[in-house]
Amino acid sequence: MEFNNLATADPRTCISGKVMRLNRITANIFRKYLSPFNITDSQLTVLFILSKMGGKKQKELSDIMVMEKSTLNRNLQRLVERGLLTKDEFPLIQATQAGKKLANEMVPEWQKAMNEIQNLLGNEGEQALDLVLHQLQNN
Template sequence: MSTDNSPLFELTLIGAACLGRAARRTANLVTRAYNHHLSPLGIEITQFTILCTIALGRAKSASELADMVGVERSTLARNLDRLVASGLVVAEKGDGRRITHRLTERGLDLVADALPLWRNAQNDLLSRLPTDKDEAIREDFKLLRRAARGSLADAG
């Protein structure tokens, strides 16, 4: 029989209550759903969000772009390499030593072609949620990100 201090109890608790595990499982499933919808164009949701963020033109550096997209810098670099090699993005010299990125005509066309597929993915997921729950979910994600940032700031 397990006590509250036993390793088995701790492992069960992690499986049931760990926010990191729940977030990872959710992110993987949601990513797979979007990727399924975007697959006819040969891109994944991470690449699509990078392209959309570049199109907005707000990132003044690759680090800012990574933060805006919500990926690690190494993940961004790998994806940017693919997008540049595919002729969808070009890298340009920014302020100082910074490198910025912009979409090529081909990249703009791909985003335009992907938008209806993204909308289908978005609507598909929303249709499977209770009515008007999407805003509450986004707010909960914001709270979780804020808590994680606070934890990292306290650790640093």
Template sequence: MEFPLLHATDPTTCISGKMSRISRITSSIFRKHIKPFGLSNSQMSLLFLLSKRQGLTQKEICDILHMEKSTLNRNLKRLFERDYASKKDFPEINITVNGKLLLEKAIPSWNEAMNEIRSLLNEDGEAAVDSILFKLKQTTP
């Protein structure tokens, strides 16, 4: 049996695969630094977003973070249980004082992760990441 398309395809050129590996590598670095705070990368992103923008709905959060609704719900559930986020004014979601206190404690470790990644990427690598994100955001609703 012949598989000409399979034979002719080089998966190492797959942009999705490359982006996934980039995501796994950077996530691993951040996890290492924020692990003591009991937060996942997604939860930290959510708390940062909620600290900067009050009263967002779940749909708005999904749109801003390009996060699946099921992923958002799973992470919000954990943040609600720990009193880091509140749905008291549902459908608006807000960060709590406890969430802000946690971020305040975690930011130095987050900065360490940022510094580690920046030292690996250098200025041109970080600019390339920014450029890729900007270009991809232009094509998504």
């Protein structure tokens, strides 16, 4: 049987495949530093944002992170269950003192992860990543 379409397509050029692979590479590096705190990449992103920028509504977080609202809800649940976030002032989600304390404690390890990745990327690579994001989000 003839597969003309397949003959013209090259899976190595697939943007989605490249980005998923990129995601796994960076996730593997960050996980090395974050797993001792028993917290994931996504959870840390949420905790960092709320610890730095104060209380946010879920919709606001969802938009900032470009994350589906049900996915965000699940991430928030786990952080609330651990006492790191609170919904006491609904609809605002806020970091608790324990959450801010943990985020504060994690910064040195997060910085190590950043250093490792930045060493691999180089300035040029880091700027390239920002360009990619800028093209996709501001067009």
